[in-house]
Amino acid sequence: MEVGLTHFLIVSAILFSLGLFAVITRRNAILVLMGVELILNSANINFIAFAKYGGMKLDGQAAAVFVIILAAAEAAVALAIVLNIYQRFKTVNVDEISAMKE
Amino acid sequence: MTLYEAIFYFFAIITLVSAGIVVFSKNVIHSAFSLLFTFFGVTGIYVLLNADFIAVTQLLIYVGGILVLLLFGVMLTNKVIDVELKTGTLQTVPASIIVASIAGVLCGVFYITDWKIIPASMDATKSTTAGLGEMFMTTYLLPFEVASVVLLVALVGAAMIARKERTVE
Numbered sequence: 001m002e003v004g005l006t007h008f009l010i011v012s013a014i015l016f017s018l019g020l021f022a023v024i025t026r027r028n029a030i031l032v033l034m035g036v037e038l039i040l041n042s043a044n045i046n047f048i049a050f051a052k053y054g055g056m057k058l059d060g061q062a063a064a065v066f067v068i069i070l071a072a073a074e075a076a077v078a079l080a081i082v083l084n085i086y087q088r089f090k091t092v093n094v095d096e097i098s099a100m101k102e
Numbered sequence: 103m104t105l106y107e108a109i110f111y112f113f114a115i116i117t118l119v120s121a122g123i124v125v126f127s128k129n130v131i132h133s134a135f136s137l138l139f140t141f142f143g144v145t146g147i148y149v150l151l152n153a154d155f156i157a158v159t160q161l162l163i164y165v166g167g168i169l170v171l172l173l174f175g176v177m178l179t180n181k182v183i184d185v186e187l188k189t190g191t192l193q194t195v196p197a198s199i200i201v202a203s204i205a206g207v208l209c210g211v212f213y214i215t216d217w218k219i220i221p222a223s224m225d226a227t228k229s230t231t232a233g234l235g236e237m238f239m240t241t242y243l244l245p246f247e248v249a250s251v252v253l254l255v256a257l258v259g260a261a262m263i264a265r266k267e268r269t270v271e
Binding site: 051058071092 | 106107110111114117118121122124125130133134137140141144147148151152153155156159160163164167168171172174175176178179180193194197198200201202204205208209212213217219220221222230233234237238241242245249252253256257259260261263264
């Protein structure tokens with residue numbers, strides 16, 4: 001079978017599922033963030049695959065650029081929050097962090 | 103098997119195997135470093151999809167920026183000399199069932215759907231950078247400017263949050 005749109009979509013579906021699994025099961029906040037990055041990457045693969053097989057219109061690629069920009073902003077803010085949580089609670093285990101303040 | 107297919111399977115396997123290591127590895131450092139290969143594999147897939155500009159952006163921002171940021175996060179929040187670096191998982195069985203069913207539905211839908219493929223209107227071998235740049239200065243001008251403000255505010259906010267609190271006199 002020739003490599004086409006379906007192949008790229010299935011790769012992105014598996015990547016999405018792996019990211020979702022990391023977000024659900026991992027206890028470490030940093031690993032949850034890595035799962036979110038995997039999910040964003042899988043969404044980007046979809047955008048670019050549809051852009052190519054939908055007539056090479058470039059709109060999908062523009063959307064992918066915005067996804068990358070927001071992923072960078074998200075990673076910076078989330079890591080700042082994680083570092084702050086670590087300073088206060090001395091742990092990054094998302095199960096143990098249940099209070100808004102000490 | 104053509105060269106295109108061989109390259110596709112090569113990058114797809116790199117992406118999925120290293121993403122599996124990211125998700126299932128017990129060691130956070132191993133996860134962070136195999137995320138590098140995941141991003142690299144995704145970059146290869148972008149190149150196969152004629153997205154040269156996005157591929158370079160992916161390398162610069164994800165590998166050069168976000169991954170380094172995540173590594174800093176790993177090193178600053180774990181006692182490296184300790185065994186603390188290992189992390190557990192929780193509720194693996196229900197999560198596996200849910201994720202497997204979601205993956206099954208997604209793959210099934212992607213496989214069954216008869217996608218209508220529109221042949222490329224422009225030369226597929228042409229660089230997309232000029233077209234994207236023109237697009238950001240015309241059609242997507244407002245979202246582009248808003249995104250730049252969002253990025254600035256987010257980074258200033260991140261610096262504010264991460265700084266140690268000073269006691270107010």
